[in-house]
Amino acid sequence: MHRGSAVLRHGVAPALLCLALCLPALSQQQPIPTAPPSAAPGEDGQWTMPAKNYASTRYSELDQINTENAKNLQVAFTFSTGVNKGQESAPLVVGGTMYVLSPYPNILYALDLTQPGAPLKWQYNPKPDSAAQGVACCDVVNRGPTFANGKVYFTTLDAHVVAVNADTGEEVWKTKLGDINRGETMTMAPLVVKDKVIVGISGGEYGVRGWIQALDADSGQSVWKAYHTGPDQDVKIGPSFKPFYDSDKGKDLGISTWPPNAWEQGGGTVWGWISYDPDLNLIFYGTGNPGPWNPNQRPGDNKWTAGIFARDADTGEARWFYQTAPHDLHDWDNINEMILLDLEWDGKPRKVLVHPGRTGFVYVIDRTTGEVLSAKPFHALTAVTGVDLKTGRIQYNSEKEPINNRVVRDICPTAPGSKDWNPSAFSHKTGILYIPHMNMCMDWESVEPNYIAGTPYVGAEVRMFPGPGGHMGEFSAWDIRAGKELWTINERFPVWSGAMVTAGDVAFYGTMDGWFKAVHARTGEVLWQFKTESGIIGQPTTYLGPDGKQYVAILAGVGGWAGAIVSNNLDPRDGTAAKGFVNAMRDLKNATTKGGTLYVFKLP
């Protein structure tokens, strides 16, 4: 097993253990990695985009709440989103206003932080088409709004992007970018770069041909659009495209790495995170899995699905691409967060991108070239054996390929991967990466009858279960340069919430059974925890209130793929529901119920 020696259970006096084991393990001879200042400017006490900054570190310089006093945190105010579905969104704070976005029907609320109890200033309802609920693959979530230029931007489940006046709540523009009748939905948080709003489309299961698109931030008009399958022209691959590995070089690979025509419904959707380096003027983001074809119907690498793109933010022209899962076998979308850092690597300064992937590896990639410097496992793995750094290729274990007419047991990780969408945080102070993730494996057994649109077919009986140790979730501190875990907090259920860390050396995350936790960023000691009304799958944020005090915000409300058993009221007797997730999550119904409430905490 890859796992380091310092596996800690919360409640087991971790401070003592960790002082002995963990701190010396951090490669401390060299200076810690730093976030590029242009992508992570100084603290302003606000939280204006889900990732906090363009480097996506989800780190705040605020330090009023620290390891000494976090135990005193108490509820400042709460607010109901009015929607009892999975709450994956990040509460934003701009000036004296907090913005909270609900799951479908995607209502945006503005709360007045200058008044006691943070009363509602206004709400904006985009009224998305209700039919979109039946199209969304995994609960009707949304990953958050973003603020820029006096407007709040967000996507709707029925594939619109809206801009709302941040002061008044009036709609500035609303642009339709997809059609739910063709299976196209949107769940991601937009990224605003200069005068452009960048978004992507979801719906790989329906044969959507994935794309990313930049809209004019003032008008909502399309400025550029790049597809992730098909001819180079559509992919915006031109003279400036310089991938590092040979397997990504060649003309029209978005066609030639597929059977004829299969690329037309090739997947490669975009529903996760985008980072931006202002110095390089490049955006970095991942593409989804190939679909709806099964692996043996699409021989080839299936470019440009399941990989990472670097693109010019102004033109959309591709600069490099690295494929984390060529010819993806396991539904390993590569949409997880990209954390931009500068560090010393083998004695040389490097601009890197750190990416904890669904494949089970933390990738450290030179963000100027796309070269993989390191890929170290953070999850028990049987489906893959490693990444060849010469070719960049992941090494699949053919024994664990989920193929027809075969029973395959103990495939680790599972279809949602070692870690799904929920983002990590990087502390500018400790230099440690905090990864919320899963610890799960699955059996792929025989077939069961199913049907769609009146047509019978056979489906896989997938059953997920806890990985080694018997727990399903972990919150891990990760030494990026050494490529190993420093400490881990085990959780009964998958950790499906994001992470956030502060200069007070406190890291925050939530659990699917409803605990919101503050942990010591250096030792993993649980400093404080609070039981919310429902399981937590949201993104913690922190801000300086108009009273000059530091606050911490989180949305509670279980759901998402992992929590669909509760939010969609699935039958716990059908272990194969939610693509096999229900098998592992039966107990969640006994641990929590649906919800949708904002919690904001402060010191007394």
Place this chain on the structure above:
Amino acid sequence: MCSSSLKAALVAALLASGAAEARELRVCADPNNLPFSNERGEGFENRIVELIAEDLGASVTYAWRAQRRGFLREGLKAEACDLVPGLPSNMEGVRTTIPYYRSSYVFVTRPNEPVPQSFNDALLRTLQVGVQLVGDDGWNTPPAHALARRGIVENVHGYSLYGDYRQPNPPSLIVKAVADGSIDVAIAWGPLAGYFATREPVPLKVAPVKPLFDGPQLPMVWDISMAVRKEDDALRYEIEGALTRLKPRIDAILEEYGVPRLDSPVKNAEARP
């Protein structure tokens, strides 16, 4: 017992005692998916549930929703309806009735053009072949697998079973593609193919695929039943009684819609209790 069955039983009792209130048969169906059903009641499933309702002295009330993810969860299991026609007989998670027909996947070709004799026919390596894709759970229709495991991928075109829901009967596109020459052979589910093949300007040929079981896990032939909630055996017995009594008339409807049958219409029905 679930509340709806109680309600049904109560209504039935009232009917028996001469009360005027009519019994309601609540059915989940897709509003846009001929030949199975549509909101104008033009599908064969519509016709068959009307027959059953009449037999049970009830009137049909529909809960319309697309037959996609969540159809059973939000319909039958959420008690928005009590009956779902047209599910595989061996479907888990619901209680299925005796089958009322058996059909198979079929090859659809233009008249006067060669018909593949089986999945092993070399023709399938040279013709332009269309299959339907599910793209759910990493799995697909049995014909898609049968082609892929023979390495037939280069000349295969995928048609999403979800299709474009703005168009009428979205899954039917694959049959039109044979008629207009986009592909040479479609491999589609029999009832869908049989119905649309006769509605093209030139009637298309429809023939069951072979082998009917492509290995133990790829059935091309399926028994089709109606389904109720697991605990609703009372309604299931009633529906089974009606299906048995009405078999000749149901067979006539299926024939009218061109459903390719692999069971024997009518004769078997006479023998059943």
